[in-house]
Amino acid sequence: MTTNNDVQFIEIPKIKDRRGNLSVVEGDTIPFESKRVYYLYDVPGGSRRGGHCHMEQQEFLIALSGSFDVVLKDGKSKKVMTLNKPNIGLLIVDGIWRELENFSSGAVCLVMSSAVFDEADYIRNYKDFKLFKNRRTKTKVS
Template sequence: MAASTTGTPVGRVKPSRLIQLEQHRNEHGCISVVESEWAAGFPIQRVYFLHDLAPGTSRGGHAHRALEQLFVAAHGGFTIRIDDGFRQAEYRLDDPSTGLYVGPMVWRDLSDFTPDAVCLVLASQHYQEADYYRDHAHFLRDCRRPE
């Protein structure tokens, strides 16, 4: 069950939100479906997954200028903390039928991975180092600039 510890949407450009993935279940099992713009809300350009993570590992620790992502706990679970410079939220993802959309200009930290966790990430762009904020203070300075 994926749950938010806060009800406040995070993300001033495009608010983060939980997305229920399309599922088809029968006597053989279940298939969860993500079809680009329909479920993710953006065209998917890159797919990657985190797995075989050492105990106590944290991932993320960055934000993106333009990239949009959908995070899914394909197996096991993890916690994702997000921050847009004004609001923060924390989600525990541990159900493969639910994804968390995280838009641009949102800092993300992933932690508390179960030993068997597989974090599937669908991204709107190919890898571009220039899109990353890796320094939290620099991110806060930019996202808090008056519009």
């Protein structure tokens, strides 16, 4: 069963150059092959994004510009992680509830996913998420 301890920051290699830095996500930078890439931007002040859990999909989030907080819940604990550097990403494993908040002005959040969009992989109601985690716990114990 996944917990907030399985979520981790991953440093993306940075090539420094006087003309500007370059970071690349390739090879084994992240532990999955990216099947979908999307980004969030122009998020109005005070707005939240996310508010769901993936049953199987993993995601890697990067603050390309600005900053935002990622609120993580594993059914037992809550953790808030701030993304604010374009060469540091956050790996969110399956089975973790996530919400994005506190977007700075001009923030851009890039998301790389381990799977293409599949609505059946989403849990969008927190009560359903808690039931999902309880079922997983009982399955692992049996």
